[in-house]
Structure formats: C-alpha cells, structure tokens
Amino acid sequence: MLQCWRALAIPLLVSIASAFAASSQSFENSAIVRTVDLGGSLVHVTTTFAARALEPNANAYTITLTEEEIHRTSWLEVKVKGQQQPLTVTYGGGLPDSKFYNLDVQLPSPLELNSTVNIVLETIQTHATYPWPERATQQDEQALKHNTTLFVLSPYKTNVQRTKVKTPSPEVRSYTTPKDVDAFTLESPVTKSGATITYGPFNNLPVSASNEWIAKNQQLISMHYKYDYPVLELTKVKRAAEISHWGANLNIQDDIVLYNAGPELKGHFSRLEHQTQSFYKRSAAHVIPSLSIHLPAGIHDVYYYDLVGNVSTSRLRTAPSVPKNSKSNQYSVMELRPRYPLLGGWNYSFTLGWDSPLEDSASYDQTTGKYIVQVPIMTDLPGSVTNDCEVKIILPEGATDVEYVLPFPAISTEESTHVTYLDTLGRPAITFKYKNLTTKHAKSIYVSYKVPFSVHFRKPIAVATALLSLFVFGMVARRVDLTLQKKTA
Numbered sequence: 402m403l404q405c406w407r408a409l410a411i412p413l414l415v416s417i418a419s420a421f422a423a424s425s426q427s428f429e430n431s432a433i434v435r436t437v438d439l440g441g442s443l444v445h446v447t448t449t450f451a452a453r454a455l456e457p458n459a460n461a462y463t464i465t466l467t468e469e470e471i472h473r474t475s476w477l478e479v480k481v482k483g484q485q486q487p488l489t490v491t492y493g494g495g496l497p498d499s500k501f502y503n504l505d506v507q508l509p510s511p512l513e514l515n516s517t518v519n520i521v522l523e524t525i526q527t528h529a530t531y532p533w534p535e536r537a538t539q540q541d542e543q544a545l546k547h548n549t550t551l552f553v554l555s556p557y558k559t560n561v562q563r564t565k566v567k568t569p570s571p572e573v574r575s576y577t578t579p580k581d582v583d584a585f586t587l588e589s590p591v592t593k594s595g596a597t598i599t600y601g602p603f604n605n606l607p608v609s610a611s612n613e614w615i616a617k618n619q620q621l622i623s624m625h626y627k628y629d630y631p632v633l634e635l636t637k638v639k640r641a642a643e644i645s646h647w648g649a650n651l652n653i654q655d656d657i658v659l660y661n662a663g664p665e666l667k668g669h670f671s672r673l674e675h676q677t678q679s680f681y682k683r684s685a686a687h688v689i690p691s692l693s694i695h696l697p698a699g700i701h702d703v704y705y706y707d708l709v710g711n712v713s714t715s716r717l718r719t720a721p722s723v724p725k726n727s728k729s730n731q732y733s734v735m736e737l738r739p740r741y742p743l744l745g746g747w748n749y750s751f752t753l754g755w756d757s758p759l760e761d762s763a764s765y766d767q768t769t770g771k772y773i774v775q776v777p778i779m780t781d782l783p784g785s786v787t788n789d790c791e792v793k794i795i796l797p798e799g800a801t802d803v804e805y806v807l808p809f810p811a812i813s814t815e816e817s818t819h820v821t822y823l824d825t826l827g828r829p830a831i832t833f834k835y836k837n838l839t840t841k842h843a844k845s846i847y848v849s850y851k852v853p854f855s856v857h858f859r860k861p862i863a864v865a866t867a868l869l870s871l872f873v874f875g876m877v878a879r880r881v882d883l884t885l886q887k888k889t890a
C-alpha cells in the first residue's frame with residue numbers, strides 16, 4: 402500500500418517522473434468530480450476522472466495527489482468505472498521540491514485517439530478531522546472540523562471540475578467561501594443544499610500539477626459540522642494469535658489502547674446527568690458508554706478484562722462457525738461496556754481474547770504436506786482507525802518451512818521464538834507491524850508450515866513427565882496415559 406510506496410518513493414522518483422513529462426499531453430479531463438464523505442476518524446474520498454485520449458495507444462493515466470492527501474491516505478484503490486478489477490498503480494513520487502505526488506495508473510487496454518475512460522480513485526483518509534471546539538461540556542453537541550484543498554490537481558487540462566462535500570447531517574456550522582476564483586467560474590464558487598456543499602463547477606483549468614500553479618491558485622477550504630457518533634482511535638493494538646494443534650485451537654488475544662478523539666470534557670462528569678440524557682436518548686456523542694466490536698464467527702470462551710479485572714457487564718452475540726473459504730460475512734458482535742463511560746480525550750486499556758476451533762481457519766495440503774492457517778489482522782471497530790497494530794502469529798512447537806502471504810505489505814516483519822511452559826523446542830513466531838488501519842484492511846494473513854510427525858509426540862511426553870513427577874502413584878499415571886492416548890488419536 403501507500404506505506405511501502407512511500408518507502409519506495411526516492412529510488413523510483415527520477416526515472417518515473419521523467420517518463421511522465423512526455424506523456425502529460427496524452428489526455429484531457431472532460432470532467433473531474435470529487436466526493437468527500439465526512440466522518441469522524443475516517444474520511445472517504447472518491448474522485449472520478451472522465452478522461453479523453455489525445456494520442457493513440459494511451460495506456461497510462463496519471464493521478465496527482467496533494468502533499469496533505471498523500472499523508473492522510475491510508476488506503477486507496479483505482480478502478481475503471483463499472484469494473485471490479487482494481488488497476489495497477491505505481492507511486493511515481495514528485496520532484497524533490499514539489500508540493501504534489503503522482504500515481505501512475507496502468508489502463509487495462511490502450512485507448513484509441515479521442516476515446517474516453519472513466520477512472521475512479523477511492524481513498525480512505527485517517528486523522529483528517531479534529532474536534533472543534535477542542536473542549537465541550539456534557540451537554541454540548543460534538544462538532545468536528547475538516548480541511549482540504551479546493552482544486553483537484555492534474556497533469557492534464559481539465560474542462561470542468563467540482564467537489565461535493567457530504568456532511569453526516571445538514572447542520573453545518575460553517576464552511577469556507579473560496580476567494581479569487583473568477584478565472585474559473587462566473588457563478589458562486591460554493592453552494593449548499595441539505596447535507597451537501599458543492600465547490601465549483603470550475604471551468605477550463607490548465608495543467609495544475611506544478612508548483613507555480615499551486616502557489617498562485619490552490620487554497621485551503623474547511624468545514625465545521627455536527628457529528629453525532631463516537632470518534633474512536635485504537636492507538637495501539639497488540640494481537641497474539643496462538644495456533645495449537647494439540648488443543649485444536651486458535652487463541653487470539655488483543656491488548657488494546659482505545660482513545661476517544663472527540664472534544665475533551667469541560668467541567669466535571671456527572672453520572673446523573675449522563676443517565677438522564679441516556680434515558681431521553683440524547684447523550685452527547687463524546688461520552689461513550691459502550692462500543693460494538695466485530696469478532697469472528699464460531700468463537701467461544703471470550704474474555705475481557707482491564708486494569709481492574711474482569712469486566713462482566715458486556716454482551717456477546719456469537720455467530721456459528723462458517724465453512725472455510727465460504728463467502729459468508731457472518732461475525733460475532735461483542736458489546737463492550739467499560740466500568741465508566743469513556744469521555745473525550747480519555748484513553749482506555751483493555752484485553753480481549755477468545756478461542757476458536759482450529760479447523761475453522763486451518764487446512765492441510767496433502768501435496769505439500771503443509772498446514773495453512775488464516776489469521777485475521779485486526780478486530781473491526783467500525784468507523785475507527787488503528788494507529789499502531791502488531792500481529793504476532795505463534796506457530797506450533799517445532800514448525801518448519803514457514804511461509805506467509807500478506808494481503809498488503811507490513812511496515813516490518815520479525816521472526817522470533819516463543820517459549821511457554823511445557824514447550825521443549827519453543828514455538829516459531831512471526832510479528833507483523835502496521836499503521837493507520839481501517840475497515841478496508843480487515844483481511845487475513847495466511848501462514849503455512851510443516852509440523853514433523855515426531856513433534857506431535859514431544860508434547861505428550863513433556864506433559865507426562867511433568868505429571869509423573871507430581872503424582873507418584875502408578876494408578877494415577879495410568880489414567881493420565883489413557884487420556885493422552887485419546888487426545889493424540
């Protein structure tokens with residue numbers, strides 16, 4: 402994803418940037434429409450480029466993102482409108498002092514002269530809103546601010562472009578009116594209708610991906626809007642996924658630090674006031690009594706504790722196991738109810754864990770003699786961003802030939818050995834690190850490995866030795882032996 406493109410930016414910069422210079426006359430944008438769907442932790446931005454080929458065999462289209470867009474974007478996908486298959490995108494970087502970055506999109510087939518294509522860029526931005534005012538009382542509504550740049554940049558001429566900003570409710574406290582845009586429109590540069598603010602249409606824009614054009618014309622626009630939902634950040638999630646063939650179990654445990662990114666509470670928190678508001682269903686969005694987390698289907702023995710101890714006030718609705726590789730989107734829902742409502746600016750640390758039958762996520766490949774296990778990267782707390790995510794996959798003792806496939810590149814990968822009680826060899830473990838994850842990243846890592854046959858016996862022997870040293874009576878030892886044989890069978 403972008404994370405790795407950023408790392409790649411420097412070496413790619415020169416060659417690709419110069420390859421572009423020649424192709425900047427190959428298209429013209431008949432129309433650009435950008436739609437900004439404002440949320441709390443996540444802002445969804447979709448831009449459609451209707452492009453006309455000015456050269457025969459045009460097969461690469463360049464999308465330009467501003468500096469701020471590239472920093473905020475944590476997920477992106479480019480498609481031809483109406484098609485399912487995402488297009489290959491190369492991060493072309495920008496010239497060293499430029500205020501913009503190029504993405505080079507490979508079209509599925511070369512275009513004929515004068516033919517058109519509609520290219521859709523879908524992105525999720527994180528950390529793109531902030532509470533305003535920064536502090537609010539328990540009675541105050543929650544409001545957020547977002548800012549972005551007025552013009553969509555392009556290395557091609559554009560006949561017409563507009564930006565539609567959709568707010569969650571029609572209650573918009575303020576929005577910017579652009580200045581000095583007479584060159585591109587004779588009408589009002591901004592209009593509001595219900596929950597949509599439209600900037601433009603702006604006509605006859607020249608090539609705008611240039612520092613001079615940006616310095617002269619680009620400007621910041623901002624919106625201040627009411628937001629009635631929690632603004633949640635998972636500042637840190639450490640996941641440990643432990644595969645046990647011995648117990649036929651996959652245990653997943655998440656150590657989570659949650660942050661309420663809404664306005665900080667002004668004054669004291671009153672529980673009475675909160676209960677009264679909840680009763681009349683007009684609780685402030687920045688006072689969060691509970692959260693719904695999506696967990697996998699088929700889980701059991703779910704536990705949830707915080708620094709004080711077990712939290713027993715939560716509710717769980719489990720979905721039954723689903724067959725492997727089925728397209729079913731079933732999930733369990735855990736409603737977490739912390740001891741105290743989570744107020745704006747507060748952090749809350751807790752641990753959530755569960756077991757699931759290994760057969761729900763593991764399969765055995767006869768031809769290679771390897772097990773393949775699917776481990777979800779993250780727990781989905783809808784609408785939230787996970788700033789720092791660490792996934793540690795702990796394989797069975799003695800596992801060899803370890804390979805993995807990631808749905809998107811990790812920032813770092815580390816191999817280690819995890820030793821627990823009764824292990825003789827230690828367990829191979831792999832740790833993957835990610836940043837700025839969203840719902841779009843709720844995918845799985847696939848790990849494959851071999852477990853030599855002899856390893857299956859090592860654990861029973863270790864258990865038996867430990868037990869034998871505890872219970873000296875032969876009768877007890879015989880009963881233990883029997884149960885062990887049943888389990889390994």
Ligand SMILES: *[C@@H]1O[C@H](CO)[C@@H](O)[C@H](O)[C@H]1NC(C)=O
Pocket residue numbers: 514515
């Ligand atoms: C392409 O369009 C331009 C202007 O619309 C026209 O002048 C030209 O003849 C067209 N070329 C072809 C090959 O259709």
Ligand SMILES: *[C@@H]1O[C@H](CO)[C@@H](O)[C@H](O)[C@H]1NC(C)=O
Pocket residue numbers: 404472473475527528836837
């Ligand atoms: C994650 O988001 C933060 C805040 O927007 C940004 O500063 C950081 O560069 C992002 N990191 C990655 C790896 O995308």
Ligand SMILES: *[C@@H]1O[C@H](CO)[C@@H](O)[C@H](O)[C@H]1NC(C)=O
Pocket residue numbers: 528529530531547548621623
């Ligand atoms: C624009 O938004 C960012 C956060 O998304 C904020 O840090 C910055 O101060 C804002 N800039 C202006 C000029 O409001």
Ligand SMILES: *[C@@H]1O[C@H](CO)[C@@H](O)[C@H](O)[C@H]1NC(C)=O
Pocket residue numbers: 710711
């Ligand atoms: C939490 O509950 C589990 C079982 O439900 C129990 O085994 C454990 O001892 C409890 N821990 C605390 C700190 O109360």
Ligand SMILES: *[C@@H]1O[C@H](CO)[C@@H](O)[C@H](O)[C@H]1NC(C)=O
Pocket residue numbers: 636660746747748
């Ligand atoms: C929450 O955690 C962040 C660091 O992740 C820290 O900067 C902040 O002060 C904490 N807030 C409170 C209220 O403890």
